[in-house]
Amino acid sequence: MAPAAAGKVFPDAVAALADIARDGMSVLSGGFGLCGIPEHLIAALHQLGVRQLTVISNNAGIDELGLGLLLKSRQIRKMISSYVGENKEFERQYLNGELEIEFNPQGTLAERIRAGGAGIYGFYTRTGAGTQVAQGKETRLVDGEPYVLETGLTADLAIVKAWKGDREGNLVYRKTARNFNPVMATAGRITVAEVEQLVDVGTLDPDHIHTPGIFVHRIVQGRMYRKPIEQRTVRKRSSHAVVA
Numbered sequence: 001m002a003p004a005a006a007g008k009v010f011p012d013a014v015a016a017l018a019d020i021a022r023d024g025m026s027v028l029s030g031g032f033g034l035c036g037i038p039e040h041l042i043a044a045l046h047q048l049g050v051r052q053l054t055v056i057s058n059n060a061g062i063d064e065l066g067l068g069l070l071l072k073s074r075q076i077r078k079m080i081s082s083y084v085g086e087n088k089e090f091e092r093q094y095l096n097g098e099l100e101i102e103f104n105p106q107g108t109l110a111e112r113i114r115a116g117g118a119g120i121y122g123f124y125t126r127t128g129a130g131t132q133v134a135q136g137k138e139t140r141l142v143d144g145e146p147y148v149l150e151t152g153l154t155a156d157l158a159i160v161k162a163w164k165g166d167r168e169g170n171l172v173y174r175k176t177a178r179n180f181n182p183v184m185a186t187a188g189r190i191t192v193a194e195v196e197q198l199v200d201v202g203t204l205d206p207d208h209i210h211t212p213g214i215f216v217h218r219i220v221q222g223r224m225y226r227k228p229i230e231q232r233t234v235r236k237r238s239s240h241a242v243v244a
Contacts, residue, residue: 008169008219009198013044016192016218017157021050024077026155028113028184029057029067036177037066038194040222041159046070052077056155058109058180059083060090065228071099080153082106086231105133108150110183116152117186117215124149158188161222162211165195166202169216170209178210185211192218196225 010016027045031037045053046069053076060067060079063086070076071089078100084090093099104112105127115123124147128134138149160181163174171193173181185191193211198221 005218007167008213008217009167010218010220013040013194013220013222014047016220017041017044017048020157020190020192021045021048023050024052024054025050025157026054026056028153028155028158028160028188029055030158030160030177030181030184031066032058032176032179034061034066034228035175036161036173036179036181037061038159038161038192039066039225040194040220041161041192042067042069045159046073046075049075051075054078054080054155056080056109056113056153056184058106060087062086063089065226074098078102080104080109082109103133104150108133109153110180112150112153113180113187114183115150116154117183118152120152122149122151152187154187154189156189158184158191160185160191160193160211162193162195164197164199164204165193165216165219166199166204166213167219168201169193169211169213169219170201170204171195171211171213171216172204172208173210182210185215190217191215192220194220194222196222 055067055076057067059081060071062068068087080102082104094101108125108127126145126147129146129148134148139146162171164172193216
């Protein structure tokens with residue numbers, strides 16, 4: 001039996017997802033690259049063993065980290081994303097016909113999620129007009145320019161990562177972690193957040209809250225975050241460097 005929750009607060013990621021996760025569900029997963037990803041909630045989905053998932057995320061991490069963990073275990077049936085990135089297993093499964101992918105221009109993906117969270121059916125955009133992105137979609141001319149109809153995206157579950165959160169689910173993101181997490185938090189039928197710091201209600205400055213708690217159904221405090229660097233780039237040391 002999973003440990004009991006105290007209001008919205010659950011003792012760990014597995015407990016927060018145990019009665020939600022199911023085969024064939026759709027999942028919005030926040031973050032950008034390896035920054036701001038809900039790594040404990042992803043690990044919980046892996047541990048719970050749910051399969052045939054449709055995952056909406058900008059990319060899929062790398063081979064051993066982030067959503068790459070679920071790809072490796074073949075728990076993902078379809079990815080809706082904008083970037084294959086550095087994940088060789090993502091690339092391999094796609095090229096071998098083992099994984100369905102719905103590619104989106106990055107801005108279009110973000111706006112589709114925002115629209116879904118706002119209850120907007122769809123929107124017209126020039127991005128992708130005249131390319132494979134537009135195939136099978138409604139198009140129209142506006143002021144002589146072709147526009148493509150893109151529909152809003154929602155999911156059964158949204159998993160997001162924040163820097164701070166209070167016990168009512170009000171969230172504050174930090175820097176790059178604000179990519180995709182805020183819009184995804186609004187577009188899940190159930191939204192579960194993990195935070196680095198869990199604080200009491202009233203601690204957060206209301207003007208600093210990025211996601212109001214009304215959008216968050218469950219919250220867990222993660223620990224021992226790995227925070228790896230996806231691509232480490234350093235300046236070459238000068239041959240004339242002075243050693244003190």
